[in-house]
Amino acid sequence: MAGTGSTRRTGNLFFAFAPWIVFDVVAGPSTWKYAALSALVASVVLNGRGLRRGHFKILEATGIVFFAVLSVLALVLDHQDLVWLETYAQPLSSGVIAVVCLGSLAFVPFTSQYARESTPRERWDSPAFRHINLVLTSMWSAVFVVTAVLGLVAVHAGSGSDWLNWVIPIALLVIAVRFTERYPDRYVARQRSSQRGSVP
Template sequence: MNPKSLLLGLLPWIVFSLIVHRAGATVAGLAAVAAVVTALALMVKDGLRGIKIIDVTGVLVFGGFAVVAFAGGTDAATWVADYGRGSAAALLGVVMLASAAVLPFSEQYARESVPQEYWHSPVFRAVNRKISAVWGVVMLAMAGSHLLAGYLDPAGSVAGGTINATGPAGLLLNWVVPAALVFAGYKATQALTAGASNPAAAAAQRG
C-alpha cells in the first residue's frame, strides 16, 4: 500500500484546519463547507474504485459542522472554530478503530496496489487491522492535541478586534504535534507494509 494515498484522504481535515487557523470563527461554516466539497471531490475521484470510509466520514462530520456553524449563531460558530478540529479528529479516530474490528479502512487503499488474489489473505487482513488501529490511535492523540489547543489558544476568540488564530499554543498543538503524529503514522504504515508487500510470501514465511 502506498501511504500517500491514505494521507490524501485526510485532506478535508487539513483544509478545514487551514481556513479556521487563518480566519477563526468568522468563517467556521465556510471552512466546514470547503471540507465537505473536498471530501466529495475525493469521492468522485475514487468513485470507480469504491467510496472510501474516510471520505464518507468527512462529508458527514463537516456537513454537520456546517449546519451547526450557520444555524447556531456566533456561539456555535466559535465552538466549531475552537473545537471542530479536535472533534473531527476524534470522530475519525473512532471510525478507524471500529473499522479495524470489522473491515479495516486501510484495505480500501491497499487494494489499489495489491493484486486481487491477495485481498482475502489472512496476512493482508491482519496487516490492515494493524494499520487501521495505528491510524485510529494517531487521530485520537491528534484530537487531544487539537482540543487542548482550543482551550488554551481559541481560534474563535477576539482580542482588540482581531481574531486570535495564530498563538504559540495553537501553532504547537494544532500543527507541530499533529504533523509529528501523522509522520509517525506514515512511518508505521511503511514498516507494516514493507514486511507484507507480498501477502503470499509473508504467509509462507509464517507457515
C-alpha cells in the same frame, strides 16, 4: 504490496485525509466556517467520483457527511449557538475521524479498502493482508486519538497551542505516512524469511 503498490496506497490515503488536513489547517475561531466549506469542496472533488461509481470508502463518505453537516450548521445557526463549535472545531474533527478508524476495526479496517487497490484479489483474505491492515488501521486510530486529545489540551492551554495543534500533529502524520509506506513490505519480507528459516 511492494514497490509502486506502497506509493499508490499512501497516495490514495492522502486523498482521503486531505479534506481533514485542509480543515485542521484553516480552522480557527473566526475561520472554521470557511474551513468546513473548503473541506467539503475538497471531499467532493477528491472522493465524489468514487462514491458515484459505488466505490464506497468509509473515510471518504464520513468526510463528505461531516463537512456538509458543519457547513449547514454554519448557515442555519446563530453565532451564539456556534461558540462551542468555534472552540472545539479541530479536536472535534480529529475525534470524529478517530472514532471512524477505530469503529472500522470491528468490521473492515479502513486501510484495507485502499490496500485492495494495489493488491491482487486472491490475497485479500490472506492472514498477512488482514494482519497488516489491522496494524495500520490501529496505528492511524492512535494518531487521531492523540491529535484529538492534544487539540482539547490546546483549547485550555495558556501557551504552546501551536505545538499542540500543528507541530506535534504534523510530525505524527509524517511518521504515520512513513510507517504505512514501509510496514507492509517489511512484514511480508519478515514472514518469508521466517518461512524459509523453518524449512528443514
